Amino acid sequence: MDVLLLSRLQFAITAAIHFIFPALTIGMAWLNVVFVARYFRSGDVEDQKLANFWINVFTLTFALGVATGVVMVFQFGTNWGDYARFVGDIFGAPLAAEAVLAFFLEATFLGVLVWGRNRIGKKLFLVSSFLVAFGATLSAFWIIAANSWQQTPAGYNLVNGRPELSDFIAAVFSPSTIPRYLHTVDSCLIAGSLFVVGVSAWFLLRRKNEEFALKSIKTALVFFLIASLVQVALGHLHAVQVANTQPAKLAAFEGIFDTEKGAPMLIFGIPNEEEGKMDVAIGIPKLLSFIATGDPEATIQGLNDFPEDVRPPVALSFYPFHVMFYLGGYFILLGLIGVFYRAKNKLPEAKCFLKIAMYSIPLGVIACELGWMAAEMGRQPWVVYGLLRTADAVSYNVPAFQVLLSIFIFVVLFVILCLVYLFLLRKKLAAGPDGLDSYSFDDADASVENAVGGGE
Amino acid sequence: MVLQIIWYLLVGVIISGYAILGGYDMGVGCLYLFNKDKKERAGMIKAIGPFWDANQVWLILAGGAIFAAFPFVFATVFSGFYLAMILVLVGLILRTVSIEFRAQLDTPGWAKIWDLAFGVGSFIPSILLGVAIGNIMRGIPLDAQTNYAGSFWGLLNPYSLLMGIFSLGLFIMQGSGFLMITRPLMIKKIQKWAKNAWVCSIALFAILSVITLMVYPHLAVNLLAMPVLFIFPLLAFLGLAFYPQSLKSKGKWRPVITSSVTLLGLVGLVGASLFPRLVPNFNTVDQFTSAFAGSASSVHLQNSLTAFNASSSPLTLTVMLIVAGIGVPVMLLYTIYVYSALSKSGSANQELDKNVKVSV
Numbered sequence: 001m002d003v004l005l006l007s008r009l010q011f012a013i014t015a016a017i018h019f020i021f022p023a024l025t026i027g028m029a030w031l032n033v034v035f036v037a038r039y040f041r042s043g044d045v046e047d048q049k050l051a052n053f054w055i056n057v058f059t060l061t062f063a064l065g066v067a068t069g070v071v072m073v074f075q076f077g078t079n080w081g082d083y084a085r086f087v088g089d090i091f092g093a094p095l096a097a098e099a100v101l102a103f104f105l106e107a108t109f110l111g112v113l114v115w116g117r118n119r120i121g122k123k124l125f126l127v128s129s130f131l132v133a134f135g136a137t138l139s140a141f142w143i144i145a146a147n148s149w150q151q152t153p154a155g156y157n158l159v160n161g162r163p164e165l166s167d168f169i170a171a172v173f174s175p176s177t178i179p180r181y182l183h184t185v186d187s188c189l190i191a192g193s194l195f196v197v198g199v200s201a202w203f204l205l206r207r208k209n210e211e212f213a214l215k216s217i218k219t220a221l222v223f224f225l226i227a228s229l230v231q232v233a234l235g236h237l238h239a240v241q242v243a244n245t246q247p248a249k250l251a252a253f254e255g256i257f258d259t260e261k262g263a264p265m266l267i268f269g270i271p272n273e274e275e276g277k278m279d280v281a282i283g284i285p286k287l288l289s290f291i292a293t294g295d296p297e298a299t300i301q302g303l304n305d306f307p308e309d310v311r312p313p314v315a316l317s318f319y320p321f322h323v324m325f326y327l328g329g330y331f332i333l334l335g336l337i338g339v340f341y342r343a344k345n346k347l348p349e350a351k352c353f354l355k356i357a358m359y360s361i362p363l364g365v366i367a368c369e370l371g372w373m374a375a376e377m378g379r380q381p382w383v384v385y386g387l388l389r390t391a392d393a394v395s396y397n398v399p400a401f402q403v404l405l406s407i408f409i410f411v412v413l414f415v416i417l418c419l420v421y422l423f424l425l426r427k428k429l430a431a432g433p434d435g436l437d438s439y440s441f442d443d444a445d446a447s448v449e450n451a452v453g454g455g456e
Numbered sequence: 457m458v459l460q461i462i463w464y465l466l467v468g469v470i471i472s473g474y475a476i477l478g479g480y481d482m483g484v485g486c487l488y489l490f491n492k493d494k495k496e497r498a499g500m501i502k503a504i505g506p507f508w509d510a511n512q513v514w515l516i517l518a519g520g521a522i523f524a525a526f527p528f529v530f531a532t533v534f535s536g537f538y539l540a541m542i543l544v545l546v547g548l549i550l551r552t553v554s555i556e557f558r559a560q561l562d563t564p565g566w567a568k569i570w571d572l573a574f575g576v577g578s579f580i581p582s583i584l585l586g587v588a589i590g591n592i593m594r595g596i597p598l599d600a601q602t603n604y605a606g607s608f609w610g611l612l613n614p615y616s617l618l619m620g621i622f623s624l625g626l627f628i629m630q631g632s633g634f635l636m637i638t639r640p641l642m643i644k645k646i647q648k649w650a651k652n653a654w655v656c657s658i659a660l661f662a663i664l665s666v667i668t669l670m671v672y673p674h675l676a677v678n679l680l681a682m683p684v685l686f687i688f689p690l691l692a693f694l695g696l697a698f699y700p701q702s703l704k705s706k707g708k709w710r711p712v713i714t715s716s717v718t719l720l721g722l723v724g725l726v727g728a729s730l731f732p733r734l735v736p737n738f739n740t741v742d743q744f745t746s747a748f749a750g751s752a753s754s755v756h757l758q759n760s761l762t763a764f765n766a767s768s769s770p771l772t773l774t775v776m777l778i779v780a781g782i783g784v785p786v787m788l789l790y791t792i793y794v795y796s797a798l799s800k801s802g803s804a805n806q807e808l809d810k811n812v813k814v815s816v
Binding site for chain 1: 505507510512513516517519520522523524527530531532533534536538539545546549555556557560603604605608768769772775780783784787790794797
């Protein structure tokens with residue numbers, strides 16, 4: 001087996017599993033702020049329970065994100081040694097900045113939010129929930145900034161063929177950073193709020209804790225619809241940026257093999273990479289040219305006009321991109337229907353909608369994963385666009401057997417963790433907002449102390 | 457030059473931060489395996505509950521800082537120590553999830569699984585991080601591309617394994633010190649654990665010092681050339697010497713301070729004896745020795761990764777210094793604030809903030 005293939009596989013698997021959790025928690029964190037703020041204003045016990053419930057669900061999810069995320073930074077060293085050497089002057093800085101500026105903030109105040117909430121005032125409770133959300137969102141910025149530099153490297157000089165930093169701001173705010181950051185964070189807001197909508201729908205369908213569920217779903221639905229609508233503009237912004245900076249990627253996303261004037265936007269298609277054409281292509285004429293450039297007659301460069309060795313894999317870019325695109329449309333529709341029922345005050349009776357919303361929970365995460373997959377596949381064969389090929393980035397000194405072994409370990413471990421996560425999530429939901437507070441510090445602690453003290 | 461030296465020092469500071477803060481919750485995790493009392497176990501996990509996550513960020517920060525400041529070291533060490541590093545990651549993952557998972561269900565079988573995972577997940581990194589430092593100290597074989605040229609088994613040499621047990625002992629001392637503050641009612645058990653860990657640590661400190669001087673005399677060159685550096689082994693020794701006494705003293709936070717001083721001294725000692733090398737090339741150890749013997753030669757630096765040949769550009773180092781200069785003080789401020797806010801209402805934790813102010 002080939003070390004390159006194995007290391008790519010390992011990165012794909014670990015990153016895909018890791019991304020599930022931040023995709024959920026960034027959105028949930030901001031909803032938590034809203035829930036805690038409501039409790040802060042009302043001081044109502046029910047509002048407190050509601051906030052605590054969602055914080056507990058958030059914390060469980062967040063822990064999985066932390067656990068699976070530890071692997072990510074170190075993997076650049078273990079499996080991608082030549083990558084680390086090549087990009088080290090630029091790529092390490094945002095990762096270190098993430099730890100100093102964002103990760104500490106998140107971790108410290110999550111500790112307060114979860115383990116300390118019975119020992120602090122309402123004000124610090126609110127501030128902590130805000131700082132956790134802020135830290136998570138800031139953390140995402142540094143990761144996306146680092147990843148965007150791989151897509152559209154900037155702010156460097158080549159010294160002996162290796163990029164050296166010449167302008168930190170330009171490197172962090174590379175041409176794709178802002179569009180990709182906004183697009184990604186908004187997709188996380190969609191996924192996180194859809195999760196809260198879906199879980200609340202589950203409660204409403206079972207006629208359990210209805211008051212709690214109704215309050216939650218009402219807030220989350222508005223959040224979800226706004227995020228989905230904003231995504232239209234953000235997705236567009238990102239698409240225009242891809243058209244400008246990564247034409248081969250755009251062609252792969254859209255299934256454009258032959259350079260054409262007035263290129264169509266495909267609604268459905270089956271790419272045939274061997275023959276360099278679309279087997280099936282149903283599209284709206286001239287729309288792609290118009291969206292990408294503002295001119296319906298503009299020329300879009302097709303894949304066949306790129307040298308063969310810089311063409312991204314088409315099917316693996318085209319399908320994820322299109323499915324993500326449709327999911328985006330579906331979210332708007334779902335949000336509109338939900339807000340319609342909300343306005344009519346008929347959410348508890350809208351069984352069909354609630355069922356669909358419940359089964360849609362995974363779709364938010366799936367959309368995030370597909371977008372990530374399209375972005376990374378569309379960048380191939382480069383790991384740093386135009387500068388370093390993925391094939392030249394791997395740690396060739398690591399024996400293939402060891403990589404195989406680590407993939408095996410990670411897959412077994414991560415699958416077990418995901419199953420336990422789902423199991424515990426079910427338990428948590430079944431217990432509902434009135435369930436035991438598993439983190440309560442004071443009471444349990446006091447009883448432990450008393451019991452121990454009494455024994456001595 | 458100056459920037460590279462500053463970053464060499466900063467990496468040392470970050471590693472010390474991890475040894476002191478991450479060290480205590482790793483130590484608590486290891487001790488966890490020795491304690492069969494269910495209620496005490498729950499108390500131990502709750503003691504580190506609010507803090508462990510931020511403590512572990514120090515390790516992530518160490519990884520990020522080495523990547524940013526010394527990318528060639530990052531690539532060489534982590535790809536070279538591949539399987540060991542994967543095992544450390546598995547340990548960290550296990551302990552992260554088990555703290556969370558364990559809190560969720562209250563059945564004995566469930567608690568058993570995650571208690572074990574938590575203990576094992578703390579043990580593995582506690583030992584392997586020491587093994588890694590042992591290997592760095594004696595040097596590893598590097599090829600022309602500065603990749604690790606040895607095998608996995610080559611990393612498990614006696615010197616490094618002893619160093620692994622040494623780091624385990626130190627973390628347990630540190631963890632016991634933390635528990636002395638937060639779990640005053642378990643004091644007798646803690647004192648016993650702390651004593652055992654101390655005996656093991658001081659014995660290994662002596663043995664490893666002797667082996668180092670006899671087999672790797674190049675590590676003494678810097679100290680002999682600049683005697684002020686003897687402050688580091690002295691600190692380590694004093695910390696170790698006063699530790700047993702501190703366990704009996706009235707100041708609850710004294711054990712943690714003495715063991716933190718030991719850890720600081722040892723990290724300083726490693727840094728001082730390696731400087732400017734970050735990853736010495738084992739193949740050139742002979743040249744080191746001859747340099748020690750007085751034959752003027754700087755060949756030994758050429759094939760090792762040093763602060764000067766493995767660093768990022770001056771601009772990157774400057775930018776990172778600014779980021780750290782803004783980020784670290786802010787982080788320390790809110791960390792201290794959180795420790796004191798949490799200890800105000802909890803009687804058991806009242807002394808925690810004092811401890812942090814000193815040890816950070």
